[in-house]
Amino acid sequence: MTLPSGRTKPVRRSGAAGLFVVVVKDRARCFRWLTLRALLCLLLVATFVPFFYTFFYYSQASELVITRPSMFEQRLSSREDKVHALTLRNISTPHPCEGFVLPPPPADKKRTGPRPCPVCYLPVEQAMASMPTSPSLSPVLKRLNYAIEDNLVQNKSGGSAFGGYPSLQQRNEYFDIKESMTVHCGFVKGEIPGHNTGFDFDNVDRHEMEQCHGVVVASAIFGNYDTIKQPKNISEATKRRACFFMFVDEETEASIKNTTTLDNRRKVGLWRVVVIQNLPYADPRRTGKVPKLLNHRFFPNAQYSIWIDGKLELVEDPYRLLERFLWRVNKTFAISKHYSRPDVFLEGEANIKAKKYDNTSIYNQLEFYKSEGLTPYSQAKLPIESDVPEGCVIIRALTPITNLFTCLWFNEVDRFTPRDQLSFATVRNKIMARVDWSPHMFQDCERRNFVNQAYHTDVMKEMALPPPPSTGSD
Structure with missing residues (x-):
């Protein structure tokens, strides 16, 4: 049957055949929805798990000192904690300044006397943790x-x-x-x-x-x-x-x-x-x-x-x-x-x-x-x-x-x-x-x-x- 707009009117099916078609379509739609959600979850996990792992690891033991100074002071309040800090420091290898190279002095003919040059320092908290126990x-x-x-x-x-x-x-x-x-x-x-x-x-x-x-x-x-x-x-x-x-x-x-x-x-x-x-x-x-x-x-x-x-x-x-x-x-x-x-x-x-x-x-x-x-x-x-x-x-x-x-x-x-x-x-x-x-x-x-x-x-x-x-x- 042809409608005035040129579209074909859908044929209604009754009985078992009609029910089967509806069930199949609903299952296919549900499967696609579940698959999309699963992929989205996997994407989120793949994106954020490494970030949280890195954040946790470096906040405990790396050169990227995230701990606030006051907490750091508390961690170093006893000899045992100082030894622990030294152990954490040894994890951070190579030294962050290992590849630092002193640059040549700037070419300034107007200034020929002594002048400062760059120095690679560690953050204060990490420098404190480097203090021998x-x-x-x-x-x-x-x-x-x-x-x-x-x-x-x-x-x-x-x-x-x-x-x-x-x-x-x-x-x-x-x-x-x-x-x-x-x-x-x-x-x-x-x-x-x-x-x-x-x-x-x-x-x-x-x-x-x-x-x-x-x-x-x-x-x-x-x-x-x-x-x-x-x-x-x-x-x-x-x-x-x-x-x-x-x-x-x-x-x-x-x-x-x-x-x-x-x-x-x-x-x-x-x-x-x-x-x-x-x-x-x-x-x-x-x-x-x-x-x-x-x-x-x-x-x-x-x-x-x-x-x-x-x-x-x-x-x-x-x-x-x-x-x-x-x-x-x-x-x-x-x-x-x-x-x-x-x-x-x-x-x-x-x-x-x-x-x-x-x-x-x-x-x-x-x-x-x-x-x-x-x-x-x-x-x-x-x-x-x-x-x-x-x-x-x-x-x-x-x-x-x-x-x-x-x-x-x-x-x-x-x-x-x-x-x-x-x-x-x-x-x-x-x-x-x-x-x-x-x-x-x-x-x-x-x-x-x-x-x-x-x-x-x-x-x-x-x-x-x-x-x-x-x-x-x-």
């Missing part, structure tokens, strides 16, 4: 004690009452490293550093220093040479876990009070300010070497220290620096190389030319080192890449061997000149000749990545002065 190893030397002198006798070989006037014979014996040693290391007038020993501070400050059990960041300003600069980019977890101490003299303290406010905990921002009495030296530069090289004497419970000169502003988290320059390379002492001079004798000439210190004293110091066998730097000294550090930043584990190194380095500064770049190589070489230990000397451009350098206060004042009036005729 046991003390760093100290080859040969296990127990380091410090000399106390009741009756000081000045000798002709130099030194000071604060340093104890060690003789040249004692100096040489200290490089014969044994399992247990007693050496001169400042503070010789008493058993408690800073208590009637020179470089004195009060008991409240001492108690605060003894509470530092992990990482301490230290700096100093003497003679009002610099202004306090607040660290930047410090995580909240680090603010809770690390200590920040600034050592000053009374002159600098007075300047601080005129420009800012010390709170009831004697803090300026992150810095806990410690005022030093009974300064051991008239020269502020030499006094500054005490907290720089001997901070293990008054932070007896700390594990790691980061020293930055007072002219510098720290702009990276301390844990990221420790992971990058110590833990990643399995070292206990790190310092940057001088940006242009690897040779001690060239450094001495530059110091003389720039009038950094008394010329005769610099000359005599270098002649003494030459008589002991120190030679100009050359490629023959490789793998040692430099004899001259840029000593304004020191990153180290506070172990017996690194403490000995800085004690003996300080003794050279006490005996000769405060230009510590001149004595670094001699002490390093003598220790390396006796034990399997060496400092990590990284690129100076890497140092400039995590600190900003400012001028000393006197230089800034000179720069602020108006130019002198012209005396010429118009």
